[in-house]
Amino acid sequence: MIPVAEARARILSAFSALPAETVALPDALGRVLAEPVVARLTQPPFDAAAMDGWAVRAADIAGASADRPVSLRRIGESAAGHAFSGILRAGEAVRIFTGAPMPGGATAVVMQEDCADDDSVVRVGRAVTAGRYVRPAGFDFSERQELIPAGRRMTARDVALAAGANVPWLSVRRRPRVAVLATGDEIAMPGDPLGPSQIVSTNALGLCALIATQGGTALNLGIARDSAESVAAMAAGAVGCDLLVTTGGAAQGDYDLVRDVLADKGVSLDVHAIAMRPGKALMFGRAGSVPLLGLPGNPVSTGVTGVLFLRPILRVLQGLPPDDPGGPQRARLTTALKANDRRQDYLRATRSTAADGAALVTPFARQDSAITSLFAQADCLVVRPPHAPAAQPGDMVEIVPLTGGSCNL
Missing domain, CATH: 3.40.980.10 (MoaB/Mog-like domain)
Structure with missing residues (x-):
């Protein structure tokens, strides 16, 4: 043997x-990349608001407080998909919503909870520093940046990232x-x-x-x-x-x-x-x-x-390493095992977590190779090397997970 x-x-x-083929992004879940995903645009493509509130010049409200609010003239609105086209000047403010482009001249956003307004005036009750609640252009990623490396199996999160990078087609292993x-x-x-x-x-x-x-x-x-x-x-x-x-x-x-x-x-x-x-x-x-x-x-x-x-x-x-990255996994036995003979044993087992966070593993008492019901219940295999000595509860053993596949989130 x-x-x-x-x-x-x-x-x-x-x-x-295997050779590569090109697939549409909606068909890429679970596929292994033959080439990296590279961003085709900068995200966000402009300085954007990170909060609903008011776009202001931070210098204009340096002395603002709840007791002594600073009044600014309301000159417009910037919403997602509908940017304010003018320039913000001294003493002015623009109503802005999360994700909307920052108006030219604005340097910060004040949360709406810290302001009061009417049709023409905004009273700001808190000072903010320049850059507050602003996501600068490229805050997430930049055009031509490699986002997902070759050799990675695409997850649902990867599909979303590639979509945000404006990548409609991917090169994947057949x-x-x-x-x-x-x-x-x-x-x-x-x-x-x-x-x-x-x-x-x-x-x-x-x-x-x-x-x-x-x-x-x-x-x-x-x-x-x-x-x-x-x-x-x-x-x-x-x-x-x-x-x-x-x-x-x-x-x-x-x-x-x-x-x-x-x-x-x-x-x-x-x-x-x-x-x-x-x-x-x-x-x-x-x-x-x-x-x-x-x-x-x-x-x-x-x-x-x-x-x-x-x-x-x-x-x-599919261009992946034979085994999942990270090397062999180990867990602590909860039951005793007898000494092994000359064959390497793979015991069907279940995993759990101890109060201290340690991984625990419990082999089934019956290990016959015809018991499919227990194999279905198992979530790992306990590896017993040839001629392994008897093991006691608390001993560490190698395990092979039975989970993992092409549809991970």
Whole structure:
């Protein structure tokens, strides 16, 4: 058996970032930038009011107070989209609203709460310094300024920023196209009639959902039956995709046909026995021109290996590092764990927060690779290295988050 890190390194070395394509800004959520977003204008494009009130010359009201207000002549109004076109001179004031352009000659804004006015006069009851409640031109960003770097997955906040920078089109990495093929006479699609020896297929739909959350486009090829003809015919549907993912058929059983069928066609396959639990059997190679990743058939084994191998492949194809930035995460155990054997364990677990703010993690008592209900409840995996000694409550352990994807805010 080979270590998990070695298997990941071998597999990921076969992939690189996909070419770029241009998309409209409304379609950019979750896409990874191939080129940075550069502002096409200065924001704000003019000195703007940061508060509703009165635009004044600060020198005119230097001595103003609530007891001794300074009277100024009211000469007009400046609202968002409707700037005051004149020039403010000594002893004058302009009614102004948040976001509106500052009149020429004005140096500050006095909040409306500190003023009283009638049709012709404004009485200012507070002195302000020059620049008070004024957002200068370029306060947010300037034209030609790089706002969002290449290699970033676009969030909703990024979309809003690009819109404010007047950028209608973005260069992004093409979405990975991934074909998914489940195998086995024993499985049927949800809602289909079940035979006496059949169970509902979960792996393909779960993998398609994982692919979508990571920014890819999934093509569900359906279920290949336990015959060489069925496997070969359905695997051919992956032509033109960036990756073919199969579930089941990668081990050594009599009905594990994926490996044998593709090998008979001269396909290059590297079958690994990986020192991990769950998910020992894994296959990688090429099915014609399409890279192939063969995952185990047990549903939790499929899910865990999908997180550890498929998710980083999708990230690399989009020009991202294989794993989320920041390095491994750690948390404090709440329960004891026995010593580990020669395989690296990935225990399904939930996270919480201690009273002191520390991250806590609680592995489930049952870790069978067929218990999908607990895998759905988990929000992380606790990593137990090979031959790890027994651990006690309070010990720190490495965790792999099960959250994160293409639609973060």
